[in-house]
Amino acid sequence: MLFSSFAYLTLFLPVVALAYALCRRFGGSTAGQACLLLASVVFYAQSGSRNLLLLLASIAFNWLVVRRMVATTVDRTRQLWLVLGLTANVGLLLAFKYLNFFAEALPLLGLPAVALPNWAFPLGISFFTLTQVMYLVDCYQGIGTPVSLFRHATFVSFFPYITSGPLVRAESVIPQLQSPAAGEERLLMACQGVFIIALGLAKKIVLADSFAQVADAGFSATAALSTAEAWIFSLAYSLQLYFDFSGYSDMALGSALLFGIRIPQNFNAPYLAASISEFWQRWHISLSQFITNYLYTPILRTMGRATLWTSALATVIAMGIAGLWHGPALTFVVFGLMHGVALAINQRWRKYKRKLPWVVAWLITLVFVNAAFVVFRSPDLPSAMHMLGQLLPHPHTGGMDTLIGVLPISLSLVLQPVLYGTILAFVPLTSAQLTDRFRPTLLNCALTCVLLLLSALYMNSAVAKRFVYFAF
């Protein structure tokens, strides 16, 4: 069920919010939690009963591993349980996402080809697996506390973030499940929730889907683009991805706020970053934190002494893995490696303590990020190389023939959102800041109504596109 569907917004979410409020009022926080768990199960079951069984099995397994791990004080045994848990989680991801990818690579290494079943991977598997990896590691390190199966299941399956994040740590959500906000504070959170859902919905439906029309049209006709067209199409995709994913994250945040639960923000005006490391502090923040804490740091530790070189190598490896996490394709790996190398260069540059003018640093960052997203978007590496080549100045610089040929006939419906979106992407005020500053005023009431109505008009105009990150 898409957050940006009428079914979710006009039926599922209001019914669950109402049921939750009633459960809380008459049955306390445990009844409220039970309501959330049931709602999450119903939400996830929409993606198929096989997927639901897998999710429930994964939840039960991880909970059991943590119980056994914390039940012993013997380090070696605790470590074994951790290794078992991590192996099983990585194995699950491998089985559903990467087995065929690696099997297809065997002939390239001179090994015989192996035919494997091609399982469609369950919705949100990358997210609920990583959430539980964090839980396992946190409990092993003593940062996290084991909880009951009921709480663990509610936390992992919570429908606002199960399909596409943000990746949340148990420590930040479980206490809120146990003693959620009440009274006036809860009402204010509900108001903020409605407000940020309206913002996120407009970002996704009005802006992202309009950029998608330009980007999809462009990336399907890359044969002979002018330099200008290549930049327009690639930037359109970069902006589509931003509005799509940040719109989704806003709606996830807003949905959780309706139940009195705050989950961390995932975006903070990423296209204003003036370095790659700053970009990753602003883009998919929860993933960046996961990479730093659960990939980069352990990798660096295994290398012994932390030097500039080992740190750079750890960065490249961690980002390569993070790239692969997006999906079983070389384009994703290269995307991750590109960012890894750029981050390593950025670390080195900071050692020299030479500062570039902000505009120059910002422009370099933006150009690089855009180029990396070209690789991310392309169906394969040759196509990515071709598109990247088109971005460089070449004899056919300023023509717009392809753009005119591939754009939809109903241009006016696309051009206005694209124009506004291009400006909004570079405004430093984020949805999270707007929500923090939110006050229940008449102006905010009007703004929310207008955004909801505008989104409804766009939703009713075409079948809503899936969120890009549903694919990962």
Place this chain on the structure above:
Amino acid sequence: MKTRTWLIATLGSAVALAGLVALLNFKLDLYGMFSDQTGQSRLVYGDERVAKFLLSTRYVPTNFNALLIGSSVSANWNAGLIESYRTYNESLNGGNVVEQAAIVDQALERSGVSAAVLLVHPYFTSSHNFETVELTPRIKLGALGSTSLLSAYKNAVNIRLGREEQTYDRFGSNNFATAARKLNPRLAKMLAADGDFEIDAIAMQSYFRLIDKLHQRGIRILFVVPPTSTPLLTPKLEAFAHYQALITPHMAAGDLLLDLNSAEYASLRDNPENYTDGVHMRPPAARVVVAAIDRELGKLRRP
């Protein structure tokens, strides 16, 4: 404002606003979907595809008993001049058979249509993509409020204020520009290439399914091969013949074929003044074509 008041006011206003917009559009009924359409006159506003799709749900089957199905090649053929049948021109600019089939499906949901004029031209089966929006029944909801409806209103107001010209008539025909112009790149490429025409397999299957569907509904079909100007036709004569040969086996007893590329219509094709680009016809020539169609349609009426 108190938080509780804000929450109730915001959600209540949003729902009320959405309801009001839907009610207003229901009352205005731009596409004639929510009221009896007998004797009504409706024009195309906004996106041509969405408009013809929605007009075909009620307005077209109520007021017309024949459909002209085609692409831009037939879009400016004045269906209002056809006397043997009350004909609505469903043709779309840059349209393909998949889009047309979706529109025809709407028109066939109600009884009323008993004849069809079906274009036989390779452009019509050269692609299967929806050019603007995917024409699914879900679009009908858009008649209660959508961006395409907004742009249709904008278009209607601009026409009323004289800022834009209404090129469509109530028969669905589009009287587009008559100035000489370059042939569109896809058509130019198609007509310049050696050998047979490239055919999109999905589009061709859709074409055959459309023929079957019309036959199943007892609708008789007049297949029309539009006249292509002599300089463009001559090098592609064989390709046109091969293309036509793919379709004629699907004709049923009682169907007719009007080949405007035949020798009988040579004078029409020889005169470059009859065309804007060698394929699309100027109004006087289009009238000749329509008269020929009318004659053939008259024969369809006779058992």
